[in-house]
Amino acid sequence: MAKFTFTLNGAPATVDIDPSTPLLWVLRDHLGLTGTKFGCGAAQCGACTVHVDGEAVRSCVYTIDSVEGAAVTTIEGLSKDGLHRLQKAWIEHQVPQCGYCQPGFIMAAAALIAQQPKPSDADIEASITNICRCGTYARIKQAIRSAVMP
Amino acid sequence: MLAESQLSRRDVINGLAAGAVVLVAGRLAPTQVFAQAAAAAGTALNAWVAIAPDGIVTLQCAHSEMGQGIMTTFAAIIADELEADWSKCEVVFSPVAPAYRHPVYNWQFTGNAESIRSYHALIRKMGAAAREMLIAAAADRMRVPPSDLAAREGSVRHPGSGRTLGYGELAAAAAGKPVPAEPRVKPESEWRLVGGGRSLPRRDIPAKVEGSAIFGIDVKVPGMVYAAIASAPTLGGKIANVDRASVAGTAGVLAVVPLDYAVAVVAEHYWQARLALEKLKVTWQPGPGGSFDDANLAAMYAAAFASDAGWATAEAHGDAPVTLSSAQRVIEAEYRSPWLSHAPMEPMNATVSVTSDGVTVWAPTQGMQMTQIVLAKVLNVAPEKITVHRTFLGGGFGRRLLADFVAQAALCSKAAGRPVKLIWSREEDIGRDWYRPAFLDHARAALGPDGLPAAIHHRLVAPSILAPVSPVPVEPGTVDGLAVESLVEHPYKIANRRTDYHMLQVPIPTMVLRTTGHGPNNFALESLIDELAHAAGQDPYQYRRRLLAENAAALAVVDRAAALAGWGKAEAGRVHGMAFADCFGSYLCQVAELSVIDGAIKLHKMVSVCDPGRVLDRVNATSLIEGGVVWGLSAALYSAVTFANGHVRERNFDGFRVVTLPDTPELVTDFLQNRPAIGGLGEVGPVCVPAALANAVFAATGRRVRSLPLAREGVFTIYGKTFS
Ligand code: FES
Ligand code: FES
Numbered sequence: 001m002a003k004f005t006f007t008l009n010g011a012p013a014t015v016d017i018d019p020s021t022p023l024l025w026v027l028r029d030h031l032g033l034t035g036t037k038f039g040c041g042a043a044q045c046g047a048c049t050v051h052v053d054g055e056a057v058r059s060c061v062y063t064i065d066s067v068e069g070a071a072v073t074t075i076e077g078l079s080k081d082g083l084h085r086l087q088k089a090w091i092e093h094q095v096p097q098c099g100y101c102q103p104g105f106i107m108a109a110a111a112l113i114a115q116q117p118k119p120s121d122a123d124i125e126a127s128i129t130n131i132c133r134c135g136t137y138a139r140i141k142q143a144i145r146s147a148v149m150p
Numbered sequence: 151m152l153a154e155s156q157l158s159r160r161d162v163i164n165g166l167a168a169g170a171v172v173l174v175a176g177r178l179a180p181t182q183v184f185a186q187a188a189a190a191a192g193t194a195l196n197a198w199v200a201i202a203p204d205g206i207v208t209l210q211c212a213h214s215e216m217g218q219g220i221m222t223t224f225a226a227i228i229a230d231e232l233e234a235d236w237s238k239c240e241v242v243f244s245p246v247a248p249a250y251r252h253p254v255y256n257w258q259f260t261g262n263a264e265s266i267r268s269y270h271a272l273i274r275k276m277g278a279a280a281r282e283m284l285i286a287a288a289a290d291r292m293r294v295p296p297s298d299l300a301a302r303e304g305s306v307r308h309p310g311s312g313r314t315l316g317y318g319e320l321a322a323a324a325a326g327k328p329v330p331a332e333p334r335v336k337p338e339s340e341w342r343l344v345g346g347g348r349s350l351p352r353r354d355i356p357a358k359v360e361g362s363a364i365f366g367i368d369v370k371v372p373g374m375v376y377a378a379i380a381s382a383p384t385l386g387g388k389i390a391n392v393d394r395a396s397v398a399g400t401a402g403v404l405a406v407v408p409l410d411y412a413v414a415v416v417a418e419h420y421w422q423a424r425l426a427l428e429k430l431k432v433t434w435q436p437g438p439g440g441s442f443d444d445a446n447l448a449a450m451y452a453a454a455f456a457s458d459a460g461w462a463t464a465e466a467h468g469d470a471p472v473t474l475s476s477a478q479r480v481i482e483a484e485y486r487s488p489w490l491s492h493a494p495m496e497p498m499n500a501t502v503s504v505t506s507d508g509v510t511v512w513a514p515t516q517g518m519q520m521t522q523i524v525l526a527k528v529l530n531v532a533p534e535k536i537t538v539h540r541t542f543l544g545g546g547f548g549r550r551l552l553a554d555f556v557a558q559a560a561l562c563s564k565a566a567g568r569p570v571k572l573i574w575s576r577e578e579d580i581g582r583d584w585y586r587p588a589f590l591d592h593a594r595a596a597l598g599p600d601g602l603p604a605a606i607h608h609r610l611v612a613p614s615i616l617a618p619v620s621p622v623p624v625e626p627g628t629v630d631g632l633a634v635e636s637l638v639e640h641p642y643k644i645a646n647r648r649t650d651y652h653m654l655q656v657p658i659p660t661m662v663l664r665t666t667g668h669g670p671n672n673f674a675l676e677s678l679i680d681e682l683a684h685a686a687g688q689d690p691y692q693y694r695r696r697l698l699a700e701n702a703a704a705l706a707v708v709d710r711a712a713a714l715a716g717w718g719k720a721e722a723g724r725v726h727g728m729a730f731a732d733c734f735g736s737y738l739c740q741v742a743e744l745s746v747i748d749g750a751i752k753l754h755k756m757v758s759v760c761d762p763g764r765v766l767d768r769v770n771a772t773s774l775i776e777g778g779v780v781w782g783l784s785a786a787l788y789s790a791v792t793f794a795n796g797h798v799r800e801r802n803f804d805g806f807r808v809v810t811l812p813d814t815p816e817l818v819t820d821f822l823q824n825r826p827a828i829g830g831l832g833e834v835g836p837v838c839v840p841a842a843l844a845n846a847v848f849a850a851t852g853r854r855v856r857s858l859p860l861a862r863e864g865v866f867t868i869y870g871k872t873f874s
Contacts, residue, residue: 001401018401018421025421029376034368035361037544039495040576044803047495075361083360090359094351094769097217097777099358100365100495100544125812131803133495133545134217135780137814139773 006067008033009077019065023057024048026064027074035075035103039131046130049104049111050074056111075103078110086110089147097134105130109144118148193321195280196329197249198228198273205304205318207232207239212250212269214243214260214516214550215354216494216543217777218832219770222352223344224265224273227766230343231277231336234317235304241353243540246518257621258519261551262666263734263830266766270828278333280324287323288315338764349769354542366514366541367573369501375404377562377572378423380430381412381582384796385658386437389413393431400426405566409558411437412582416566420573439657441796447656451590454611454652461609461650464629465638468646470596473605477596481685485593485677486857487670487840488790490586490663491798491806496544497579498555502562503569508535509560510569514543516550517619524553525560547664547781551619552584577801585791585798586663587613587656589670591637593678596646601686602696605646608637608674613660614653615667626653635667636675636837641704641732642697658793668733668837669785673858676729676841681854690845691717691728703761703824704730707737711759714818715741724754727846729838735829736762737822740779740838742846743815750868751847753783753815756839761822762829768821771831775819778835784808786840788861807861812869 005014008031015030022041027033027050039047041060048060051073078084083091086106096102105128112119112127119127124144132140192202200208209225225241228234244250251258253272281301288306289296292313299306305316338345357363382388392413394406402422407414413432417423439446454460474480500513502525509531515521518538526533543550559572574582589612598604616632617624624630629651637649663669683693691712698704708730711717720726724745731738743755758775765771788807791798800806844855847865855863 018425020425021421025419028368029419029421032370033361034364034370037365037495038367038497038573040802042576042802042804045495087359091351091355094355094773096352096355096358097219097773098495098543098545099217099354099363102358103361106359128811131495131808131810133493133547133781133808135777135783135809135814136773137780137809137811138776138817141811141814 002065004064004068006069007071009073010080015064017064019063021064023050023059023062023064023067023072027059033074033076037100037103039101039104044131045101045104046108047101047104049107049130051107051111054111054114056108075107078106084110085147086113086143089143093139093143093146095136095139095143097136101130101132101134105132105140109140113144113148119144193325195283195321195325196276198276199232199280201317201321203318203321205235205238205316207234207304207317209239209241210244210250211241212244212258213265214514214518214540214543214546216260216516216546218265218774219352219767220260220265221354222350223767223770224269226343226350227266227270228273228277230341231274232281233301233303236343236350238304246522246538251519255621259551260516260546261548261662263833265832267735267828267830274335275333278335279330282330282333283324283327284317284320286327287320290323291315291320344766345764347768349767352770363542365496365544366501366512367496367499367544369512369541369571371501371503371512371569374501374569374571375416375418375566376420376423377407377414377416377559377570378420378427379409379412379414379558379572379574379578380427380432381578382434382437384434384437384441385439385582387411387796388435390433390435396431397426397429400429402426404568405562406430407562407565409561412558414558414562414572416562416570424575437657437796439796442657443794444792447588447793450654450656451588451611454654455590455592455609460627460652462627462629464634464649464651466648468605470605470607470646470648473646474594474596474607477604479597479685481595481597481682483593483678483681483856485591485674487589487673488858489588489792490785490789491580491583491791491800492547492549492663493580493806493808494543494545494547494549497576498549498574499572500556500559501569501571502556502559504529504560504563508537510537510539511556511560512539512541513556514541514546514550515553515556516543516546516548517553520551520619521553521556524557528557529560529564548662549583552661576803580791580806581798581801584618584659584661586615587658587660589674591671591674593674595678595682597682597686601688603644603682606644606678607647608649609652610634610637610649610671611652611654612670613656615660615662618659618661626655628653632662632666634671636671636731636733639732640675641701642679643700644697664781664833665836666833668731668833669840672729672731672733672837673840673844676731676838677844677854677856680727680841680845680848689718694728694730703822704732704737706822706824707759707761708739710820710822711739711741711757714759714820715743715755715757717741725846725849727842727844727849729841729845731837733837734833735825735827736760736831736834737825738834738838740842742842744846744850746850747868750866751850752868753813753843755816755818756842757818758835759820759822760831760834761825762831762834763825764823764828765821771821772819774831775835776817779817779839780809780814782836782839783813783843785836786843786858786860787813787867788859790859790862813867
């Protein structure tokens with residue numbers, strides 16, 4: 001066990017925990033934020049995507065000891081005031097089916113458009129590598145495109 | 151006629167007291183969500199409709215929401231007949247109770263694309279009955295005949311005087327009115343919420359983009375602890391010995407629970423359970439199949455073909471064998487679909503609290519009644535003592551019809567004396583599934599002088615897919631009605647047709663997967679039709695038209711798909727492949743458009759035209775077909791499980807590959823509404839994808855691929871070349 005302190009959605013957070021615990025389970029079980037999902041546990045699906053210091057990371061393989069002092073943002077903290085424009089676009093395009101993968105996609109897309117405000121289709125295809133078993137990719141692409149339109 | 155149980159108010163109220171779960175209230179914390187259940191009711195007018203004094207209407211959804219939009223469309227059908235104000239309707243997942251069972255099967259489950267088509271008539275009547283009771287109550291209050299009154303958007307109005315009474319004011323009195331046996335359902339022209347090209351924003355979507363929707367894995371109940379599980383290293387293997395001392399003193403560990411073919415560790419936190427599970431020393435007995443592998447399985451399929459025993463005839467019209475034996479031209483081919491895992495995005499999980507007072511379950515389940523029955527048996531308690539709260543499902547695809555994972559969670563709770571949330575790893579999920587088995591169809595067709603098939607004879611070998619989900623036993627040597635779907639009762643006019651089926655016995659658990667028998671059998675039948683068209687020197691689209699000439703609705707679907715795809719007019723370098731299906735009460739025709747670039751295929755477009763009789767929600771219906779196409783592309787291109795040493799090789803998405811964003815083509819989807827009855831949508835979208843794709847690959851390359859997935863046959867997409 002060891003103590004780790006970091007910033008979570010803008011507020012300080014401290015946990016006392018086995019250092020090998022993935023950030024995913026710290027968020028879900030210890031800090032009560034269940035919007036970040038477990039899909040594969042092996043960095044293959046992206047359901048667990050969160051931002052660490054602005055970068056999209058797959059929290060299922062990101063151990064808590066590497067989060068010390070960092071700023072973590074989850075789907076619950078993506079927008080301070082209501083919905084992020086991606087979330088609005090997601091609703092407008094009625095993107096989710098089962099919805100389980102969607103927080104991960106939204107976090108991956110949010111990191112993309114923070115770094116590349118006008119991503120091309122090729123940019124979207126290259127950087128959104130998450131898995132959606134319900135097959136909502138076409139609407140995800142449309143929603144990202146519409147969210148970055150002037 | 152309405153079944154009596156559906157109208158007994160006592161049943162209804164008991165049902166509500168048992169606790170429906172409100173999951174639509176987006177921003178509530180998980181614990182609040184469940185606490186709110188009891189407050190959701192109001193005055194019940196029947197099993198489906200309750201109205202509170204403030205006019206809030208609570209509508210029961212008998213089904214599970216796994217992305218098919220059912221909680222919105224199902225409730226909207228009731229609300230439409232009820233003439234409710236949709237903005238004042240709340241939707242809850244119904245309890246597991248007789249009132250909510252499938253009207254024909256008397257069994258509550260979500261699957262087989264049945265949620266709308268089998269309940270439509272019933273729930274319309276229930277909405278209409280409640281509306282008439284509200285009108286009757288208003289007639290008393292206003293002292294006018296009911297026929298002078300009109301219900302509209304949550305109130306009853308007397309047009310003559312302009313007086314209006316809200317449903318909230320009327321509900322208590324309405325509940326005392328006799329239940330009309332034959333209420334007047336609205337003609338389609340008066341529908342306001344469903345049909346007519348309308349669409350309602352789905353109720354579950356805002357919570358799903360905020361991250362506040364509660365899936366099974368998100369459930370939190372007071373005192374809850376966690377379990378991780380590992381199953382035997384060979385399928386069907388059992389525990390020989392568990393060395394509990396190997397995890398003594400490990401942080402957080404509360405219990406080690408042997409579970410027949412698996413072992414679970416319960417700990418304060420999930421990751422502690424996972425760490426302890428890795429340390430736990432277990433010795434296993436091999437399963438009944440020992441160290442079987444793909445080669446053993448292939449030999450079993452081949453032996454079944456060679457043998458005369460174990461066959462049953464699923465369909466016989468005319469005399470296919472005789473026609474074939476005297477035919478001038480016989481085309482013969484073998485089609486194979488692989489073993490598949492369901493791999494829904496949310497791994498199997500359940501939360502169960504077993505106490506001396508009863509059992510409470512919170513589970514992402516498609517098999518709510520199955521859950522109750524299985525737990526009653528496993529725990530030896532009365533089914534009435536088991537309360538099943540249903541959460542959102544992170545996909546299901548059939549897997550969640552079973553309750554094995556709920557039973558495991560229950561046994562963990564019993565052992566630990568605490569509520570337990572059991573979570574399977576993805577490796578467990580893919581490695582210990584109840585698989586969609588491989589299908590092997592040997593087809594022979596006789597071509598007549600007109601080039602059309604005079605006879606087709608299918609001999610299908612596949613293990614049962616129905617057995618584990620059927621309330622009645624499915625015996626070897628008989629026909630599994632789901633396994634032969636699409637080979638039998640298809641609308642092609644072929645005078646002599648026969649399908650024989652051999653229910654193979656395998657040492658692997660098997661069950662239905664989205665598309666049931668239609669998926670693998672449509673690949674076989676529609677590849678065969680394509681082969682026959684080419685053998686006859688005819689255009690595959692026109693060939694299908696000839697076979698469907700007497701079926702106007704089916705022709706319309708094929709024609710519309712051809713028109714949308716620009717059949718025969720593909721731009722240079724591109725080709726089309728077509729497939730057609732009659733499945734789940736709907737017609738579907740899909741046309742794939744692709745080109746070949748550097749030896750790999752680039753899929754440009756998939757056109758889907760579906761006739762489900764009636765489209766109740768246009769945007770949602772489109773979404774289901776679109777998602778179905780992508781799901782079907784995974785099955786067509788990449789996905790399969792294989793066996794070595796008595797177990798599945800693929801354990802995660804690196805081995806069990808699925809389509810990702812770049813492989814998604816342009817999707818063109820349209821609907822026709824010529825079929826007389828409402829058909830299904832949830833399972834329809836993927837059905838023709840494999841055959842349409844394989845037929846397009848033939849058009850492009852001249853190579854006929856008769857085995858799925860295409861990538862294992864060396865057919866790669868330009869994005870999928872890394873397939874290993
Ligand atoms: S759960 Fe982390 S990438 Fe799949
Ligand atoms: S919406 Fe179900 S997995 Fe993506």
